[in-house]
Amino acid sequence: MELVPIGIFHTSYKTKDEAPRQGRGSEDIAYIEVFEKYIDGLKDIEEAKYLIILYWAHEAKRDVLVTKTPFSDVPKGVFACRSPNRPNPILLDVAELVDRKGNVLVVKGIDAIDSSPVLDIKPFYAEIDVPKEILFSSVVRKESET
Template identity: 55%
Template sequence: MALVPIGEIHSPYKRLEDIPGQGRLSQEICEIDVFPEYAFGLKDIEQCSYLFILLWMHLGDRRRLMATPPISHKEHGVFATRSPGRPNPIALDIVELLDVKGNRLTVRGMDALDGTILLDIKPYSPEMDCINYM
């Protein structure tokens, strides 16, 4: 299996301790540069209000199987958390799309370190992706 980076994240977060606990709570503006060879894949993306962004958390400890989330006081298996330390350090952010200029997306709601590798972009659809609990 081989993953291909398709772009890079530019954020105000230069150090791990700068990153907010939840990107959705941040008002910081970030930019996503899609590499030129993948820019055609952005056609019609401006029709999306929100996007799923898949990232490679390159500083995550891939040996970790346990983590203690900030809102919990006990240890959990990493698959029951959103910890960056995990066997495959893939992150999923839901961001608000603010602007598209060429191969650059301007977004809000991301919690990625500056220079983080972009793996994929998918449209977020409230009708399909929001689970309503009864």
């Protein structure tokens, strides 16, 4: 298996400590430079208000399987949380598309650090990407957890 970056993030976050824990609340502007070879893939991207960005956490620890989260003192498996530290550090942000300038996407709602390789970009559509039972509910966790 081989993953090839299609672009790179340009953000103001130079270290993991500077990046927000969750990007969706961030108003900071970030830029995704899509490599020349993939520019045609941006055709009609402006039709989407939000984008799903998959990227590689190039500074993540890949040997971590159990970790603490900022939301609990109880350690969790990395597949049960959103820690960037995981065997294959593929991370996901749902970002607002602010503008497109040629091969550069101007976005906000990002928690990627500068120079993170971008693996893929997809439009986000709530009616497709949000499970039906959650779409009209404020309850996201299993009922047994409440």
